[in-house]
Each structure stands twice: as structure tokens, then as C-alpha cells.
Amino acid sequence: MKLKHIIKSQQFSVPSIMELFATAQQMEKVVARGGTQDYNSKIMASLFYEPSTRTRFSFETAMHRLGGRILSTENAKEFSSAISGESIEDTIKVLSQFVDVIVLRHDEIGGAERAAAVSNVPVINAGDGKGGQHPTQALTDLYTIFREIKTIDGLNIALVGDLAHGRTVRSLAYLLSKFERVKIFFVAPDKLQIHQDILDHLEENKVWFAQENDLKKVVAEVDVVYQTRIEKILLEVSDNDYEKIMESFFINSGMMKKMKSNSIVMHPLPRLKEISSEVDTDSRAAYFRQSQNGIYVRMALLKTVLDA
Amino acid sequence: MKLKHIIKSQQFSVPSIMELFATAQQMEKVVARGGTQDYNSKIMASLFYEPSTRTRFSFETAMHRLGGRILSTENAKEFSSAISGESIEDTIKVLSQFVDVIVLRHDEIGGAERAAAVSNVPVINAGDGKGGQHPTQALTDLYTIFREIKTIDGLNIALVGDLAHGRTVRSLAYLLSKFERVKIFFVAPDKLQIHQDILDHLEENKVWFAQENDLKKVVAEVDVVYQTRIEKILLEVSDNDYEKIMESFFINSGMMKKMKSNSIVMHPLPRLKEISSEVDTDSRAAYFRQSQNGIYVRMALLKTVLDA
Amino acid sequence: MKLKHIIKSQQFSVPSIMELFATAQQMEKVVARGGTQDYNSKIMASLFYEPSTRTRFSFETAMHRLGGRILSTENAKEFSSAISGESIEDTIKVLSQFVDVIVLRHDEIGGAERAAAVSNVPVINAGDGKGGQHPTQALTDLYTIFREIKTIDGLNIALVGDLAHGRTVRSLAYLLSKFERVKIFFVAPDKLQIHQDILDHLEENKVWFAQENDLKKVVAEVDVVYQTRIEKILLEVSDNDYEKIMESFFINSGMMKKMKSNSIVMHPLPRLKEISSEVDTDSRAAYFRQSQNGIYVRMALLKTVLDA
Numbered sequence: 003m004k005l006k007h008i009i010k011s012q013q014f015s016v017p018s019i020m021e022l023f024a025t026a027q028q029m030e031k032v033v034a035r036g037g038t039q040d041y042n043s044k045i046m047a048s049l050f051y052e053p054s055t056r057t058r059f060s061f062e063t064a065m066h067r068l069g070g071r072i073l074s075t076e077n078a079k080e081f082s083s084a085i086s087g088e089s090i091e092d093t094i095k096v097l098s099q100f101v102d103v104i105v106l107r108h109d110e111i112g113g114a115e116r117a118a119a120v121s122n123v124p125v126i127n128a129g130d131g132k133g134g135q136h137p138t139q140a141l142t143d144l145y146t147i148f149r150e151i152k153t154i155d156g157l158n159i160a161l162v163g164d165l166a167h168g169r170t171v172r173s174l175a176y177l178l179s180k181f182e183r184v185k186i187f188f189v190a191p192d193k194l195q196i197h198q199d200i201l202d203h204l205e206e207n208k209v210w211f212a213q214e215n216d217l218k219k220v221v222a223e224v225d226v227v228y229q230t231r232i233e234k235i236l237l238e239v240s241d242n243d244y245e246k247i248m249e250s251f252f253i254n255s256g257m258m259k260k261m262k263s264n265s266i267v268m269h270p271l272p273r274l275k276e277i278s279s280e281v282d283t284d285s286r287a288a289y290f291r292q293s294q295n296g297i298y299v300r301m302a303l304l305k306t307v308l309d310a
Numbered sequence: 311m312k313l314k315h316i317i318k319s320q321q322f323s324v325p326s327i328m329e330l331f332a333t334a335q336q337m338e339k340v341v342a343r344g345g346t347q348d349y350n351s352k353i354m355a356s357l358f359y360e361p362s363t364r365t366r367f368s369f370e371t372a373m374h375r376l377g378g379r380i381l382s383t384e385n386a387k388e389f390s391s392a393i394s395g396e397s398i399e400d401t402i403k404v405l406s407q408f409v410d411v412i413v414l415r416h417d418e419i420g421g422a423e424r425a426a427a428v429s430n431v432p433v434i435n436a437g438d439g440k441g442g443q444h445p446t447q448a449l450t451d452l453y454t455i456f457r458e459i460k461t462i463d464g465l466n467i468a469l470v471g472d473l474a475h476g477r478t479v480r481s482l483a484y485l486l487s488k489f490e491r492v493k494i495f496f497v498a499p500d501k502l503q504i505h506q507d508i509l510d511h512l513e514e515n516k517v518w519f520a521q522e523n524d525l526k527k528v529v530a531e532v533d534v535v536y537q538t539r540i541e542k543i544l545l546e547v548s549d550n551d552y553e554k555i556m557e558s559f560f561i562n563s564g565m566m567k568k569m570k571s572n573s574i575v576m577h578p579l580p581r582l583k584e585i586s587s588e589v590d591t592d593s594r595a596a597y598f599r600q601s602q603n604g605i606y607v608r609m610a611l612l613k614t615v616l617d618a
Numbered sequence: 619m620k621l622k623h624i625i626k627s628q629q630f631s632v633p634s635i636m637e638l639f640a641t642a643q644q645m646e647k648v649v650a651r652g653g654t655q656d657y658n659s660k661i662m663a664s665l666f667y668e669p670s671t672r673t674r675f676s677f678e679t680a681m682h683r684l685g686g687r688i689l690s691t692e693n694a695k696e697f698s699s700a701i702s703g704e705s706i707e708d709t710i711k712v713l714s715q716f717v718d719v720i721v722l723r724h725d726e727i728g729g730a731e732r733a734a735a736v737s738n739v740p741v742i743n744a745g746d747g748k749g750g751q752h753p754t755q756a757l758t759d760l761y762t763i764f765r766e767i768k769t770i771d772g773l774n775i776a777l778v779g780d781l782a783h784g785r786t787v788r789s790l791a792y793l794l795s796k797f798e799r800v801k802i803f804f805v806a807p808d809k810l811q812i813h814q815d816i817l818d819h820l821e822e823n824k825v826w827f828a829q830e831n832d833l834k835k836v837v838a839e840v841d842v843v844y845q846t847r848i849e850k851i852l853l854e855v856s857d858n859d860y861e862k863i864m865e866s867f868f869i870n871s872g873m874m875k876k877m878k879s880n881s882i883v884m885h886p887l888p889r890l891k892e893i894s895s896e897v898d899t900d901s902r903a904a905y906f907r908q909s910q911n912g913i914y915v916r917m918a919l920l921k922t923v924l925d926a
């Protein structure tokens with residue numbers, strides 16, 4: 003697989019995804035053996051225009067496990083436009099002379115694409131703006147389903163929570179649409195349902211979907227519950243009403259009893275109260291394995307672009 | 311010595327302290343030879359919920375001298391609870407999948423203990439809250455006394471300054487109480503004297519102590535003067551009264567003349583005016599050697615938990 | 619060449635500059651071969667009292683390409699004086715026990731000199747205060763002229779823009795004055811012309827110079843146009859007048875047509891509108907090569923002080 007830049011989920015075909023997942027599985031073994039020093043002359047820049055310590059640490063761990071080196075800032079606005087007035091293009095032209103790969107978290111939709119257009123080295127999009135893309139998270143999510151259930155084809159998947167604002171869920175829906183006989187249930191309060199553009203995309207690709215507003219209605223028939231956060235403020239309701247609405251979405255041991263024995267619960271983290279901590283010890287709780295998988299998928303992506 | 315987590319001074323016995331100090335002395339030799347690359351596949355996370363660049367740099371230097379790798383943030387509140395509402399437990403569960411050891415500076419007492427309870431990898435407490443613990447600093451202090459005077463047993467030690475708020479002094483008092491025939495003088499303005507819990511602990515352990523409010527009264531008979539900062543604001547006095555009070559605590563060449571020739575002056579740094587810079591060239595001024603010892607003690611602690 | 623500290627441009631003689639440039643050219647080859655691991659036991663501290671991500675990344679890239687290790691903070695005020703009241707001297711005494719070289723960006727003129735006076739390890743000045751020095755930038759600029767035109771002697775050089783506040787231009791003028799038959803044109807609005815101290819220095823050293831307020835008057839006869847930023851706010855004019863004034867200084871393809879075919883355009887970056895992006899593809903546009911040269915020059919400086 004030849005990849006120069008990693009900008010959005012749509013750029014991946016099913017065969018390239020499967021090749022990437024094979025590399026990710028190799029990476030699990032590399033980490034189990036204590037990592038490699040193969041890339042010890044390579045430098046990755048973490049260029050974050052807004053702080054996201056978890057995502058940054060995931061990429062930096064991946065690069066370290068490959069033996070590589072790191073430049074890091076969560077203060078990139080100072081480097082660039084906000085203070086100096088410099089364009090993202092100039093910033094990237096300079097930085098891409100210094101390092102071997104750039105991991106970019108930008109605060110505007112399309113930032114990663116603009117960066118890739120002028121960069122001498124691979125650019126990996128680590129999130130660009132609210133409602134933009136976060137392809138390495140979506141690939142991590144898909145890899146987790148694949149690792150846990152051994153297939154994507156034919157699965158019933160509930161995407162739950164704030165589907166209107168969640169970058170992750172949108173990117174994942176794009177990826178799922180590439181597979182066979184997938185059924186997607188969008189489970190959200192009306193105010194926070196998935197946007198029409200995603201539904202249009204699914205219809206075009208002949209993917210079965212339904213919209214629901216209570217997880218309990220579908221939980222027994224799905225293979226994957228993908229939970230996300232619901233910010234109370236977005237619902238514009240009282241505390242009492244919030245608790246009541248949340249009864250339809252919260253995952254606790256009662257909800258787990260309704261789930262199939264070979265299903266899994268996922269969450270991109272961080273979580274608030276939408277998954278009770280009593281669920282953590284259930285073997286179907288896959289969300290911490292999911293964050294660990296992020297290391298392997300990001301190692302595979304870094305290896306792919308550095309080898310290209 | 312098997313150590314999983316390093317949370318508080320009390321967890322160390324005299325034999326384990328002596329074993330650690332032997333390792334620290336080996337580490338001095340390792341650094342003199344240019345460090346080792348033995349731990350080049352290991353990753354340490356510096357997870358600081360409040361900035362403490364000096365402590366962070368000391369740990370990161372120690373890890374580098376062992377050949378290791380580093381993830382670093384002084385912005386951990388963003389990672390975790392303050393903004394995202396995530397619990398410290400979830401943060402640590404995720405991060406302990408990424409790295410091999412976590413150095414944690416938390417802003418609440420007990421933060422390190424909560425982290426250790428859920429971590430897959432060793433957690434080292436680099437300070438948890440005002441009035442909490444800072445065990446690696448206390449071990450560094452004790453190691454300095456041991457390196458300078460070759461013994462802890464039988465020493466007379468003056469702990470000076472703000473004893474009410476100083477995390478360091480409290481942790482050091484716990485460690486000193488484990489040794490034989492130690493005499494401790496607590497020298498502080500009345501408002502900033504040591505708290506009763508420490509005195510109770512010393513009485514239980516039959517450690518001799520006295521309380522004083524003028525360093526000049528005891529300086530001639532002690533082996534160690536451990537100076538700390540007194541923030542003027544805590545005394546609630548005028549500028550004039552502050553200068554007057556400080557005459558009883560400040561260390562200048564006049565005070566040094568009263569000290570024994572084989573005694574030492576320590577300070578956890580940073581200092582304000584409580585030790586005059588004219589003292590720096592006196593061979594008994596041990597405070598810069600003390601900060602250097604922090605590297606060796608932290609290397610010994612990292613080696614111990616990574617080897618366990 | 620024996621160098622302990624790198625504090626200001628004036629400390630370099632022409633032979634030491636040429637020795638440094640020879641090392642920088644070796645470093646180009648080292649980077650082309652994938653860097654070296656020779657300095658993998660060495661630690662560089664980036665101690666920045668004010669953020670300057672571009673300069674920090676340039677130094678950290680240089681250290682990584684040498685195989686070295688990095689401690690990094692853009693938050694050094696917390697480490698030191700502003701919050702803790704600690705002197706820069708105490709900070710450096712402690713830090714120079716930890717690491718092998720300190721790269722210091724201080725916010726006061728003379729900060730680097732004070733640091734060097736007490737440091738056990740080399741201190742490299744990465745900028746000290748507005749109107750202070752930034753010698754590694756000036757050496758990078760000079761190296762770029764040397765690399766592009768093969769000589770410094772006998773060149774006609776236009777220094778353009780805000781010459782009153784630019785640290786870079788002042789440092790470069792000092793360096794240029796050491797060479798033979800150099801002619802310098804200071805091209806700036808009257809309010810932002812070069813200060814008298816630099817002119818006095820040039821007269822003492824018998825360097826030819828002239829002052830102009832329109833780049834178009836001299837652009838056809840110079841070998842180097844060194845462009846810098848002009849902040850509108852410093853001119854205290856209306857938007858209309860600003861645009862009008864800028865016509866005398868802006869570099870676009872029209873201005874490039876007037877330039878000699880073997881001349882070059884430089885800029886320390888970041889730029890605003892003072893060089894149009896349409897100029898970027900002109901082979902005489904040397905400003906991105908200039909920022910890349912910063913890596914080689916800083917590698918050469920780090921190697922020189924670490925080997926001394």
C-alpha cells in the first residue's frame with residue numbers, strides 16, 4: 003500500500019483497510035516484543051493547534067514503539083497564524099523540511115488538506131475542526147470491531163449518543179458503508195440525531211439504516227454498541243429531564259443483561275456517566291482495548307507512510 | 311527490592327532505603343560514564359496536572375540517562391477531569407496501556423494512590439496536592455544527608471522555615487523517624503510551626519524533637535540545617551516586621567560562622583532570600599549537590615520499578 | 619574551534635565563521651544520510667521563557683539529527699523567576715547539572731550572558747529580549763548567503779523592512795561588517811530605520827552603507843534582498859497610507875523582474891504580505907532554503923560545543 007497523506011476516511015478502500023489491519027496485527031507483536039528501533043533516525047512532529055493530550059500521547063507512543071523521535075507542541079497557534087499571521091501553508095513548508103512526518107491537529111475543517119497540499123513529507127490528520135474528520139480514530143474503531151468479532155460484513159451496529167456533533171461517529175459511518183450487509187442503528191435524542199448528509203451517503207451506497215431514540219429497543223439485536231458522550235448543555239433541558247432522557251441511552255449492568263453474549267460495547271473516550279463503571283469488568287466492555295488498539299493502528303499508519 | 315508503585319515515604323523501610331541508596335550510588339557512576347542505553351525500549355509518561363518544570367526535568371533527565379523515552383504534558387487537566395469530566399481512574403487506565411511507567415503530579419491529596427489502584431504499570435508520585443506527599447524529594451533529601459555525612463543515625467537536624475505548609479519537610483520527618491537516635495529541631499515562626507500529626511508520629515516512634523523560633527539558638531549544635539521558604543504573605547505582617555522575623559531564620563555568612571565545620575546546609579529550592587547567595591561558595595552549602603542527587607535517586611527508583 | 623557558550627554575533631571571527639560553515643556543510647551530508655546516533659547519550663534542554671515554537675523545533679530537530687535527547691519547556695517562567703522568585707542564575711546552576719547543553723530563549727536583554735556566567739555546560743542564546751541578540755539566526759542568514767552565492771566579500775546587500783526593532787537584521791549587520799568590500803543598503807520607512815549604534819559600528823569598521831526609503835531604487839544593483847516584516851501598528855498610519863507606503867517595500871513578481879538573475883531574496887520568516895506567495899516558485903526565493911539551513915548551522919553549533 004502506498005499512502006502519502008492520511009486526511010480522511012473516504013480515501014481508504016476495503017483492501018487497503020485490510021492491508022492496514024494486517025500491519026496493525028504485526029505491530030501488536032512488535033510491541034509485545036518490546037518495540038523496534040528501526041525508525042530511530044526518523045522524526046515525527048506533533049503539531050497541535052489545540053490541545054488533545056490523549057490523541058497526542060497515542061501518536062507519540064506509536065512513534066516511540068517504532069524507535070522514532072518526536073517534536074511536540076500543543077501551542078501551534080503561536081507557531082503560526084493566530085499570533086504571527088503566518089499561513090498554515092508557510093508553517094508546513096518550513097516544518098516539512100525539518101521532520102519526516104507531521105501529525106496535525108488543526109482547528110479548522112480542511113486544515114489537514116491544505117497542509118498536505120504543500121508538504122514535502124506525509125501529513126496525518128489528527129482531527130481538523132468540529133465536524134471535520136479524525137480518520138485515525140475511525141480506523142482504530144473499525145480495527146477494534148474487526149479484532150473483537152473477526153468480521154465487519156453482516157454486523158448490526160448501534161451508534162449511540164450525540165450523533166450530530168460527533169466527528170468520530172461520522173467518520174466511522176463512512177468506513178462502515180464500504181462493507182457488505184452492515185445494518186446501522188442511529189440511536190440519539192431527536193435534537194442530536196445524525197445529519198442528513200450521512201444518511202444520503204448510506205442510501206447511495208445501499209446501506210440499511212434506522213433511527214431510534216431509545217437504546218433499549220435495539221440493544222438485544224446488535225453486535226456492537228458504539229456509545230458516545232451527550233453534553234447536557236446541548237439538550238437544553240432541566241437536570242430532571244436530562245436524567246430521564248438519559249435512561250434511554252445510559253449503559254449499566256441492566257442494559258448489559260439485554261445484550262447478546264458475543265456483542266461488544268465501544269466508546270471513543272473520555273466518558274462521563276453514559277457508561278457506568280460497573281460495566282468495566284464485563285468482558286464485552288471493549289473501550290479500553292479500543293484505546294490500546296489506537297497504538298497499533300497508528301504504528302501501522304506511521305510505518306506505512308514512512309516506508310512509502 | 312520489589313516496588314510496584316512509589317506513593318509515599320512511609321512505604322520505605324530502612325533496609326529498602328539502604329538498598330535504594332546503593333543503587334543511586336551505582337547510578338552516579340553510570341552517569342559519569344555517559345549514561346546507559348539499557349532502557350531504550352521503555353517509555354515514561356510525565357503526567358503533570360500542574361506545571362512543575364524542575365521536578366519534571368529531573369525525572370526526564372533520569373529517564374534519558376537510563377536510555378529511555380518520554381511522553382510529557384504539563385497540561386494534564388485538559389487530558390482529564392477538569393475539562394472533559396473524565397476521572398483520574400479512566401485517564402490512568404488508558405495511559406497505562408501506552409507506557410511503561412507513569413510519573414504523576416496531581417493537584418489533589420490522594421491522587422497518586424487512586425491512580426496506582428487502577429494502573430497496569432508503576433505509578434511514581436511526583437507530588438499530590440498541597441500537604442500531600444512528595445516521596446522522591448524526601449528520598450533525595452535523605453540520600454543527600456547520607457552522601458554528605460555517611461550516616462543518618464545519631465544526627466541532629468534542624469528543619470527550618472515554613473513547616474506548616476511544606477510537603478517536603480513533612481515527608482522527610484517521616485523518613486527520619488525510621489532511623490536511630492535522630493534529634494529533630496523544628497525551627498519556625500509560631501504561625502508556621504509543624505503540625506501536631508507529625509509530632510504525634512515522632513512521639514509514637516520515640517524520636518527526640520524540640521520546637522524553636524530562632525535558628526541562632528540551635529545552629530551551633532546541629533549536623534544539618536534544612537532550610538525552606540517562608541512566604542511573607544503567610545505571616546500576615548508588615549514589611550518591617552517580616553525583615554525582623556526573618557533575622558531569626560535567614561542564613562548568611564554570619565550564621566554559617568556559628569555552624570559546625572562538618573555540618574551541611576540543605577534547601578529543596580527554589581530559594582528566595584532565606585539563604586544568601588554569599589553562602590553558595592561555602593563547601594557546607596549542599597543544596598546544589600542535593601538537586602543533582604535527585605537525578606541519581608530518581609534513576610534508582612525508575613530502574614527499580616522497571617526491573618520489578 | 620573551541621566554543622563554550624554562544625551568546626552574540628560579535629564573538630565570531632571570520633576564520634571561526636568559515637570553520638563553522640565547513641561543519642554545517644558536513645552536517646548537510648549527515649542529514650542526507652539519515653543523521654547520526656553519535657550523540658545519543660547527550661541531553662539538550664530547550665529552556666524557553668517565551669514560546670517560539672519555530673526556533674525551538676529548529677534546535678530540537680538539529681539535536682535529534684545528531685542522535686541526541688531533549689528536555690523541553692515553553693513555560694520556563696514557571697520554572698524560574700516570574701512565579702517562584704528564583705533568579706536565572708539559580709535556575710541555570712540546577713539545570714546545568716542535569717543536561718549537556720542549554721538552549722535559552724530569555725525575555726530580557728543579557729539573560730543569556732547571565733546564564734553563561736554560572737553554567738557548568740554550554741549555553742546557546744536562542745534570543746534574549748527585544749533588541750537583544752539571536753546569533754544562531756544571524757549565522758544561519760550568513761550561511762545562506764554563503765551557500766547561495768559562494769562568497770560574502772564584495773556583495774551588495776539590501777536589509778529591508780523594520781530595521782529599528784528587528785533583532786535579526788542588527789545581528790546580521792554585525793556579522794557582515796567583518797567581511798571585505800560589503801555594501802549595505804538600509805531600506806526602511808523613516809520611522810523604522812536602523813539605529814545609530816549600528817551605523818557607528820559600520821563607520822568604525824569602514825563598511826560602506828546607505829539609507830533608502832524605497833526598495834525599487836536599489837533592487838537592481840544588489841545581490842541579496844533581506845526582507846523583514848513591517849507591523850502596520852508601528853507606522854501609526856491609516857490602512858490606505860499603509861498600502862501606499864508598502865508599495866516601496868513589498869516584493870512581488872514585478873519587483874523580482876528588476877532584480878539581478880543571480881541575486882537572492884531572503885526572509886527570517888514568518889512573513890505576512892511583504893513577500894507575495896507568487897514569488898515562492900522563483901529560484902531566487904531563498905527563504906525556505908534559509909530555514910532549512912538553520913538545521914545545519916544549529917547542528918554545527920551543537921556539535922562544536924558538545925565536542926569542545
